[in-house]
Amino acid sequence: MSSPSHGASAATVARYGEAMTAGNTLGTDTTGTTTTDAGATAAGALGSVRPAIRALAAYRPGKSAAQAEQEHGITEAIKLASNENPFAPIPAVVEAARRAAADANLYADHRATALRVALADWIGVDVDHVTVGCGSVGILQQLCLTFVDPGDPVVFPWLSFEAYPVYTRMMNGVAVKPPLIDHRFDMEAVGGAVDERTKLVLLATPNNPTGTAISTAQVEHLLANIPDSVIVLVDEAYREFNDPALGDPVHELLPRYRNLVVTRTFSKAYGLAGLRVGYAIADPAIITELDKILLAFAVNGAGQAAALAALESLDVIRPKIDAIVAERGRVAAALTDAGHDLPPSLGNFVYLPLGADTDTVYNHLERNGVVTRPFTGDGIRVTVGTEAQNDRFLTALDDAVSAL
Numbered sequence: 374m375s376s377p378s379h380g381a382s383a384a385t386v387a388r389y390g391e392a393m394t395a396g397n398t399l400g401t402d403t404t405g406t407t408t409t410d411a412g413a414t415a416a417g418a419l420g421s422v423r424p425a426i427r428a429l430a431a432y433r434p435g436k437s438a439a440q441a442e443q444e445h446g447i448t449e450a451i452k453l454a455s456n457e458n459p460f461a462p463i464p465a466v467v468e469a470a471r472r473a474a475a476d477a478n479l480y481a482d483h484r485a486t487a488l489r490v491a492l493a494d495w496i497g498v499d500v501d502h503v504t505v506g507c508g509s510v511g512i513l514q515q516l517c518l519t520f521v522d523p524g525d526p527v528v529f530p531w532l533s534f535e536a537y538p539v540y541t542r543m544m545n546g547v548a549v550k551p552p553l554i555d556h557r558f559d560m561e562a563v564g565g566a567v568d569e570r571t572k573l574v575l576l577a578t579p580n581n582p583t584g585t586a587i588s589t590a591q592v593e594h595l596l597a598n599i600p601d602s603v604i605v606l607v608d609e610a611y612r613e614f615n616d617p618a619l620g621d622p623v624h625e626l627l628p629r630y631r632n633l634v635v636t637r638t639f640s641k642a643y644g645l646a647g648l649r650v651g652y653a654i655a656d657p658a659i660i661t662e663l664d665k666i667l668l669a670f671a672v673n674g675a676g677q678a679a680a681l682a683a684l685e686s687l688d689v690i691r692p693k694i695d696a697i698v699a700e701r702g703r704v705a706a707a708l709t710d711a712g713h714d715l716p717p718s719l720g721n722f723v724y725l726p727l728g729a730d731t732d733t734v735y736n737h738l739e740r741n742g743v744v745t746r747p748f749t750g751d752g753i754r755v756t757v758g759t760e761a762q763n764d765r766f767l768t769a770l771d772d773a774v775s776a777l
């Protein structure tokens with residue numbers, strides 16, 4: 374269905390995908406995460422690669438529809454693997470990006486000043502509380518570079534966003550991973566895992582991949598009981614799909630807890646994943662440090678213009694978000710009716726805890742053209758797509774489960 378970009382053939386894309394997923398298992402870190410030696414042979418011969426990097430596997434993006442089509446000799450595959458927005462950006466946003474692309478011979482504003490001002494205005498904070506980065510994952514990387522020295526503990530409940538252990542290891546930090554209970558964060562265990570040596574606590578809410586969320590009251594309980602030298606990141610990549618009753622950490626907590634950082638993104642609800650625009654709200658003292666290591670011109674001109682246009686078009690975008698939330702409810706209800714026991718998701722995805730059947734069901738779905746994201750031995754994360762895409766997933770899942 375989707376075609377590979379830049380004119381690359383489907384075969385090239387498929388081979389690239391294989392390379393991305395290759396890697397020999399090396400072992401586990403102190404918290405049980407598998408590490409791999411993906412680049413050892415090639416990189417080992419060239420320079421002295423830091424062991425922390427050498428031990429990392431390449432980032433594995435969700436498999437594309439084109440890769441699945443190539444691998445299985447099928448057509449019309451759909452990708453529900455990366456929590457992308459199924460709706461293309463609205464025309465006003467595309468037009469703003471197109472106009473900015475006409476100036477692509479020039480560097481864009483490194484600080485994305487106009488976007489910072491617009492975000493600050495929209496959120497209701499001073500502009501010195503806002504920074505903009507190359508996706509919210511770019512800001513996460515800046516946070517790790519800013520705060521984590523080798524050996525420093527970084528606490529994050531697990532399962533959670535796969536970038537957390539990667540960036541922790543990149544810094545030679547030590548991942549401390551209190552396990553989820555019933556697919557939810559065990560906030561008492563998170564608090565218990567933090568000590569004065571801890572540099573960062575990473576809390577994705579809603580959590581990827583389980584979809585469960587915590588309230589600002591729970592975050593506050595944590596903040597009130599840990600040293601203020603510990604930076605707490607509340608990663609709200611899926612905020613717009615969340616239950617607003619769970620609160621707003623920016624307004625409820627930031628004025629009182631200067632060690633809080635909140636990240637958000639244009640990738641999910643605003644459908645701009647491909648343009649890489651994320652932002653953080655935090656105390657100016659933290660923003661100043663993060664800005665020092667913002668990659669030069671990290672947010673390109675088209676991304677800045679598109680994000681600004683999105684902020685001006687919220688009345689048009691909001692119904693699309695509502696449609697995704699409604700579809701999430703429909704998919705979850707259908708899965709529950711079919712006998713699945715799934716955690717209540719507040720993101721733009723659902724999580725199916727399939728345990729030992731995970732890989733079998735994932736492979737079956739993929740052979741039938743529905744690409745999802747497997748967490749081997751635990752479950753499958755499925756992005757909420759269009760109504761038609763979701764129906765295809767539900768039918769293929771029925772088929773996969775009957776074949777077990």
Ligand SMILES: Cc1ncc(COP(=O)(O)O)c(C=O)c1O
Nearest residue numbers: 508509510577581610638640651
């Ligand atoms: C919890 C969480 N945080 C951050 C991100 C990164 O989003 P982006 O870098 O596109 O803003 C993701 C993407 O899937 C995510 O799931």
